[in-house]
Amino acid sequence: MSDTVKYLLDETKIPKAWYNIVADLPVPPPPVLHPGTLQPIGQGDLAPLFPMALIMQEVSAERYIDIPEPVRDVYRQWRPSPLYRARRLEKALDTPAKIYYKYEGVSPAGSHKPNTAVPQAFYNKEEGVKRLATETGAGQWGSALAFAGAVFGLEVKVYMVKVSYQQKPYRKALMEAWGATCVASPSEETNAGRQILKEHPHSTGSLGIAISEAVEVAATHDDTKYALGSVLNHVLMHQTVIGQEAIAQMDMADDYPDVVVGCTGGGSNFSGIAFPFIGAQLRGGKKVRVIACEPSACPSLTRGKYAYDFGDTGHLTPLVKMHTLGSTFVPPGFHAGGLRYHGMAPLVSLVQELGLIESRAYTQTKCFEAGVQFARAEGILPAPEANHAIRGAIDEALRCKREGKKQTILFNLCGHGHFDMQAYIDYFAGKLEDSAYDEKELAAAMADLPKVAAE
Numbered sequence: 001m002s003d004t005v006k007y008l009l010d011e012t013k014i015p016k017a018w019y020n021i022v023a024d025l026p027v028p029p030p031p032v033l034h035p036g037t038l039q040p041i042g043q044g045d046l047a048p049l050f051p052m053a054l055i056m057q058e059v060s061a062e063r064y065i066d067i068p069e070p071v072r073d074v075y076r077q078w079r080p081s082p083l084y085r086a087r088r089l090e091k092a093l094d095t096p097a098k099i100y101y102k103y104e105g106v107s108p109a110g111s112h113k114p115n116t117a118v119p120q121a122f123y124n125k126e127e128g129v130k131r132l133a134t135e136t137g138a139g140q141w142g143s144a145l146a147f148a149g150a151v152f153g154l155e156v157k158v159y160m161v162k163v164s165y166q167q168k169p170y171r172k173a174l175m176e177a178w179g180a181t182c183v184a185s186p187s188e189e190t191n192a193g194r195q196i197l198k199e200h201p202h203s204t205g206s207l208g209i210a211i212s213e214a215v216e217v218a219a220t221h222d223d224t225k226y227a228l229g230s231v232l233n234h235v236l237m238h239q240t241v242i243g244q245e246a247i248a249q250m251d252m253a254d255d256y257p258d259v260v261v262g263c264t265g266g267g268s269n270f271s272g273i274a275f276p277f278i279g280a281q282l283r284g285g286k287k288v289r290v291i292a293c294e295p296s297a298c299p300s301l302t303r304g305k306y307a308y309d310f311g312d313t314g315h316l317t318p319l320v321k322m323h324t325l326g327s328t329f330v331p332p333g334f335h336a337g338g339l340r341y342h343g344m345a346p347l348v349s350l351v352q353e354l355g356l357i358e359s360r361a362y363t364q365t366k367c368f369e370a371g372v373q374f375a376r377a378e379g380i381l382p383a384p385e386a387n388h389a390i391r392g393a394i395d396e397a398l399r400c401k402r403e404g405k406k407q408t409i410l411f412n413l414c415g416h417g418h419f420d421m422q423a424y425i426d427y428f429a430g431k432l433e434d435s436a437y438d439e440k441e442l443a444a445a446m447a448d449l450p451k452v453a454a455e
């Protein structure tokens with residue numbers, strides 16, 4: 001057999017519906033709380049921020065939600081994405097395990113993010129919205145939404161975490177190429193940004209701060225809504241095209257994973273690959289081990305508390321129950337900017353509480369080591385975020401070698417690293433540090449968690 005095996009579905013196999021794991025969970029998700037009253041919110045409370053179609057998806061308990069044809073038409077440009085068998089990596093590791101990866105770097109923005117940017121832009125356009133405001137960490141989400149805005153004719157305004165804005169100028173240029181505007185956050189443009197700058201003039205920013213800025217802009221402009229690239233139920237659901245396709249492709253390979261691995265920042269690409277497999281298991285299918293891999297400098301799933309918290313630093317968003325490091329926690333600057341979020345998607349947090357997934361934290365040098373080993377075997381240079389999933393998958397393959405087990409491992413290669421070459425330059429120069437977060441800062445942020453009666 002040739003050493004590169006690629007499982008391709010034809011475009012008629014693009015999923016017709018997104019999968020909603022809520023329908024198969026043994027318990028309903030905890031309610032979302034209003035930031036002022038701390039009571040469960042109504043759909044109307046979210047209306048200034050999101051179009052009604054997305055609010056309905058956010059609270060839906062239907063197992064499947066139809067993907068509109070205009071969205072499938074845009075998906076068709078890069079979906080179904082390829083699934084590969086990593087034969088050369090298996091050989092390099094000398095493992096009896098089979099390793100497969102689903103590659104989401106084939107989208108125009110180079111990551112999984114357009115899977116949700118496209119439907120979000122579509123529904124906003126349908127409901128007459130003119131402009132979208134959003135935040136971005138490393139710039140992948142900002143560029144994905146800029147692309148989707150260009151497709152559907154929406155203006156896009158992006159607040160980009162300052163440390164990434166400085167480290168990754170090419171992502172900003174990409175957003176501008178697609179017609180979006182991008183400013184460094186914290187900025188002087190919003191109350192939330194000005195407040196932070198007053199207290200911390202040299203703030204390098206965080207996703208929590210950038211979210212506050214974008215939410216404020218949406219809440220104070222009638223023609224503008226907010227778009228979030230991760231965390232929310234509807235975002236996770238849009239990403240399930242990844243796992244649904246992967247099930248069909250594993251079937252072509254006459255195989256099924258024993259272990260599914262993804263990296264987690266806010267939890268969306270992980271959910272995208274994992275939830276369809278977990279759902280199949282919950283409906284009586286084969287049991288899979290599912291592993292979430294996160295950075296040890298921002299370890300929400302492995303170190304965070306499962307508690308109600310704000311999604312942003314300025315406390316403008318509703319409260320959700322999730323694994324959180326505290327909304328005022330600012331992680332140290334490391335290269336996987338897309339994983340620097342203080343919280344975790346409520347649905348990922350819930351499935352961890354239910355014992356349906358495991359989580360692991362890795363330092364960035366360990367992840368880059370795995371990413372470079374992968375690139376040398378398979379040729380694709382991964383995004384720094386994806387290196388966490390690769391680390392997890394390689395560790396599983398090495399475990400199989402130690403135990404002499406012929407297991408099947410599937411991981412999500414959520415994006416390529418072509419815009420992250422500075423991180424690789426630093427890694428090759430031996431300059432990447434495993435900066436630990438400040439334990440005192442973490443303790444202070446955790447002590448600051450809102451007190452909520454509903455717990």
Ligand SMILES: *Cc1c(COP(=O)(O)O)cnc(C)c1O
Nearest residue numbers: 140230265266267268269385415
């Ligand atoms: C944004 C991003 C992430 C982190 O977001 P999730 O919602 O956890 O998927 C990971 N990898 C890449 C390539 C990203 O662009």
